[in-house]
Amino acid sequence: MATAAEVVTIKRGRKFDQVLEGARKVFMKHGFEGASVDDIAAEAGVSKATLYSYFPDKRMLFIEVAKCECARQADEAETLVGLTAPPEVVLPVAAQRIADFFVSDFGRSTFRICMAEADRFPELGQEFYATGPGLLRERLASYLNGAVARGELVIDDVYLAADQFAELCKADIFPSVCFGIRRDFSKADRDRVAKGAVDMFLARYGVKRD
Numbered sequence: 001m002a003t004a005a006e007v008v009t010i011k012r013g014r015k016f017d018q019v020l021e022g023a024r025k026v027f028m029k030h031g032f033e034g035a036s037v038d039d040i041a042a043e044a045g046v047s048k049a050t051l052y053s054y055f056p057d058k059r060m061l062f063i064e065v066a067k068c069e070c071a072r073q074a075d076e077a078e079t080l081v082g083l084t085a086p087p088e089v090v091l092p093v094a095a096q097r098i099a100d101f102f103v104s105d106f107g108r109s110t111f112r113i114c115m116a117e118a119d120r121f122p123e124l125g126q127e128f129y130a131t132g133p134g135l136l137r138e139r140l141a142s143y144l145n146g147a148v149a150r151g152e153l154v155i156d157d158v159y160l161a162a163d164q165f166a167e168l169c170k171a172d173i174f175p176s177v178c179f180g181i182r183r184d185f186s187k188a189d190r191d192r193v194a195k196g197a198v199d200m201f202l203a204r205y206g207v208k209r210d
Contacts, residue, residue, distance in 0.1 A: 012054070019044045019054050024065045032062050032109040059113060066110045067131040070101075087147050087202060091165070094140065095194035098169035103185040108177055137162050153205045161205060168197035 022044025026035045037058060041048045055061035083090075101107040110128070118125040140162035147153040155161045171193055176182040 015044075015046055015050055016054055019046055019051055019061075020065060020068065022046070023061050024069065027062060027065055027109070028069075028106050031105045032058075032113055035062075062109070062113060063128055066106070066128060069106065070132040070135060083143055083146060084150075087152055087206070088198075090143060090147075091198045091201060092194060094165070095169045095197045096190065098136070098166060099173060099185075099190040099194045099197075102170055102173050102177060103190060108183075111177075133166070136166060140165060152207065154207055155205050161201075164204075165197065165201050168200055169194060171196065 019040075022042075023035075023040045026040045026043050029035075030039070035058075037048055037051060040061070041051045044051065051061075055064070102111075110132070114125045114128050137159065141158045144153060144155055144158040144161055148155050148158065173185060173190070173193055176185075
């Protein structure tokens with residue numbers, strides 16, 4: 001059985017990125033439970049021995065992929081929308097990203113694994129938070145600071161506002177996913193939640209015009 005120390009100790013080598021990309025494709029297609037080590041090794045074009053030399057535990061591999069995926073999505077959002085664009089442009093894109101992630105098979109699997117392993121391997125949850133929700137919080141807060149400085153928003157506590165925005169983007173979706181009430185959300189469903197989140201956020205923090 002893996003120890004807590006092993007969860008945060010990952011060997012890197014020449015085929016590390018190759019293994020990670022193969023795992024990403026398999027996890028995104030099949031989720032955590034449906035992905036086998038054999039499938040991941042085949043997709044990555046490596047032997048199982050090579051895969052295990054980097055990641056002794058499938059959970060470790062999944063969390064590493066999840067961390068990279070969260071960072072990639074955040075980077076893509078910044079590429080699509082400049083950090084100096086107005087809130088009416090930036091926030092809808094951010095809201096869509098958040099809503100889409102939580103209804104995806106990958107997002108659901110990520111949350112379930114982190115919650116299931118949090119007691120045995122607290123470092124796992126902490127590390128994922130730092131590179132997932134924590135990274136989102138920092139980037140949102142940084143953007144909001146800039147929007148306040150430009151006179152586009154009025155916010156006293158940008159970190160609280162960032163947390164509130166993220167929670168608004170999960171309304172209805174997150175509880176349904178957590179309790180297994182509903183798995184499928186149409187684009188219209190996600191658009192409704194994202195738009196509601198942006199509208200409410202701007203109603204609270206937007207500059208009031210006479």
